[in-house]
Structures are given as structure tokens and as C-alpha cells.
Amino acid sequence: MTKSLTLPDAKRVHVSGSANGSIELLEYGDYECLFCADAQPIVKEIQRRLGDNLLFAFRHFPLINIHPHSEHAAEAAEAAGAQENFWGMHDLLFENQRALEDEDLVAYAGELGLDQRRLIREVTSSVYALRIREDFKSGVRGGVNGTPTLFLNGERYDGTRDLKHLLDALTTK
Numbered sequence: 001m002t003k004s005l006t007l008p009d010a011k012r013v014h015v016s017g018s019a020n021g022s023i024e025l026l027e028y029g030d031y032e033c034l035f036c037a038d039a040q041p042i043v044k045e046i047q048r049r050l051g052d053n054l055l056f057a058f059r060h061f062p063l064i065n066i067h068p069h070s071e072h073a074a075e076a077a078e079a080a081g082a083q084e085n086f087w088g089m090h091d092l093l094f095e096n097q098r099a100l101e102d103e104d105l106v107a108y109a110g111e112l113g114l115d116q117r118r119l120i121r122e123v124t125s126s127v128y129a130l131r132i133r134e135d136f137k138s139g140v141r142g143g144v145n146g147t148p149t150l151f152l153n154g155e156r157y158d159g160t161r162d163l164k165h166l167l168d169a170l171t172t173k
Contacts, residue, residue, distance in 0.1 A: 013135075014058050014077075014086045017047065021055035023170050026151040028059050028139040031074060031093040032067035032100060033147045040094045042163050049167065058090065059135040061147050069100035071132065076105040078128035079119040080112065088112045 027043065029036040047056055060077075062070035073093050080089030092108045093100065102120060109119040122128065139149065143156060150157040152169050159165050 014081060014090070015055055016057075016087060017050075017055045018052040019055060021050075021053050023050055023054045024057070024151075024153050025054060025170065026057045026059065028061040028135070028142075028144045028147060028149040030061055030063050030067055030070045030147040031077070032070040032097055033063065034097070036148045037094045037097050039148045039150075039161055040091075042161065042166060045163055046166060046170065050170070054170075059139060060132045061136055061139045061144055061149070062132065063147060071129075072102060072105065072123050073097075073100045074132045075123040075126065075128050076108070076119060078131060079122040080109065080114055082122070082128075083114045083118070085112050085114060089114075 025043070025046065027036075027039070029039075043056065047054055060074040062074050064071050077086055077089045077093060080086055089108060089112060092111065096104065096108070102123065105123060106116045106120050109116045142151070143149075148161070150161070150166075152166075157166070157169055159169060
């Protein structure tokens with residue numbers, strides 16, 4: 001049975017694109033997941049091609065049992081978001097997913113012009129742990145059991161995760 005999810009309130013989750021977009025793409029992801037990193041350029045190209053017709057949202061689904069750095073990476077993305085640069089950190093984490101130690105996270109914060117001390121303080125004290133846990137729980141309720149898991153227009157997508165198939169699925173529903 002296909003699970004259905006609606007995009008959450010934009011004030012609570014990280015969204016990119018137009019809130020008036022007729023097409024919705026929701027990703028549950030893990031910054032240390034190789035498959036998520038492989039999906040990133042595809043998602044970026046979909047965003048480029050669909051422009052204002054697409055609303056993209058990202059929720060954290062750190063698989064901490066197999067990806068020991070994924071939780072701190074998610075915390076770093078949230079901490080960057082608190083400094084108005086979630087998407088910059090999001091992109092850097094995927095681009096550098098083999099370097100996700102705390103000192104790497106501090107370096108990425110510096111690269112983005114963020115307050116590095118604030119970021120690492122928030123990461124190491126788990127300021128955003130509840131938010132990340134809420135994302136994770138919402139994924140479990142929606143049938144997410146691995147990453148990346150995509151929902152297209154509210155419906156879980158289990159098809160091929162290449163550009164052609166995803167674009168076709170997004171534009172034909």
C-alpha cells in the first residue's frame with residue numbers, strides 16, 4: 001500500500017521553491033547516505049527545470065546505526081538554518097559527506113560566513129534534536145524505512161530515481 005503525506009507547514013520544515021507550486025517533492029534524507037548524495041544532483045536539476053512550479057521540502061531521516069555522523073550533520077543543517085542558511089549547509093554536507101566530523105562542520109560554517117562558535121555549540125548540545133526526531137517519526141509514520149525516500153505530490157515514490165523517471169512522475173500526476 002502506498003503511503004500518502006502532505007507537505008508540512010513551511011514555517012516548520014525547510015522548503016525551496018514557490019509555495020504556490022503545483023508540484024510537490026518531499027525528500028527524507030540522511031547527509032551521510034551515499035544514495036542521498038547521488039540523488040542530490042537529480043533533485044537540483046528537477047528544481048532548475050520545474051522552477052516556480054515545484055515546491056521542494058527536505059526532512060531529516062538520520063540512520064544513526066549505520067551513519068554515525070548523520071545526526072550531527074542534521075544538527076549542523078538546522079543550526080545553519082537558524083542563521084538563515086539551511087540550504088547552503090545542506091548542499092555542502094552532501095558535497096562533502098565523507099568529511100562530517102565536528103571540525104568539518106565548523107569549517108563549513110566558516111565557509112558560509114556563519115557564526116562558527118554558535119553552530120558547534122548548538123550541534124554539540126543537541127539544540128535541534130527534537131526537531132530532527134520529529135522529522136524521523138513523521139517519516140516512520142509515512143512508511144519511510146531508508147534514504148532517500150521521496151514523496152511526489154503526497155504519494156510515496158518507489159520508482160527509478162533517475163532524472164527522466166522522476167520528471168515524468170512529477171509532471172504526469
